[in-house]
Amino acid sequence: MKAKPTASNLHPHTGKIPLREREQRHGHRGCVVWLTGLSASGKSTIATELERELFRRGCQPFILDGDSVRQGLCSDLDFSERDRHENIRRVGEVARLFSDAGFICISAFISPHRADRDLVRNLMPVGTFIEVFVNAPLSVCEQRDPKGLYAKARKNKIKNFTGISSPYEPPLKPEIELPTNRLTVMQAVEKILKLLEKKCRIKSVPGKPAGKVPGAIRWSDW
Ligand code: ADP
Secondary structure, X not given: OOOOOOHHHOOOOOOOOOHHHXXXXXXXXXXXXXXXXXXXXXXXXXXXXXXXXXXXXXXXXXXXXXXXXXXXXXXXXXXXXXXXXHHHHHHHHHHHHHHHOOOEEEEEOOXXXXXXXXXXXXXXXXXXXXXXXXXXXXXXXXHXXXXXXXXXXXXXXXXXXXXXXXXXXXXXXXXXXXXXXXXOHHHHHHHHHHHHHHHOOOOOOOOXXXXXXXXXXXXXXX
């Protein structure tokens, strides 16, 4: 194994653009919206609609999603306890970088362990980690099963599957809880937006349909 560099030999370079200036340009604070919950609870669906709506409002959102990260940054990791911890640690560091750049980083990860989520919270400046508990009962998630994973897990074709053969520790004090068995996707998104208006000072643009932004630049204009 490679020796770790000692802290005294590391000299991170500080740039000349303060976060405040980046945030002024973006028109909102940088933060991390951390969606946690069982598989099929609705994390990716909500993340996608939230990102679309934030973008429509002129914000700078970006999604980090479990499945895509596991194809790249974390493709060397499996679903053992040790590697799940490392997966969240890496994603947390990346989310922090996005937030430092003034983005609204939407992270959609089962992230079953409270300690791992708290580790990410503690990486972040106070008030910039927004934990969202996407909470649907296991029976509902299993019924939805959009990727057929629960069916495979019940047949023992997937090991360490959260909720079936591996534990999920619900957040004790999430900033928001979304019971997606009782809320529509857009009601869930609306709840997050309301909190972001307060915490990240995003602007509310009521009454405009999603999709087209007046005056947006088209690729053909470049
Ligand atoms: P996850 O990312 O948590 O694994 P997905 O978003 O991939 O979950 O899948 C959730 C499934 O549940 C989707 O097929 C979605 O259409 C459906 N669904 C039904 N109601 C809701 C809701 N209120 N919020 C989010 N997803 C919902």
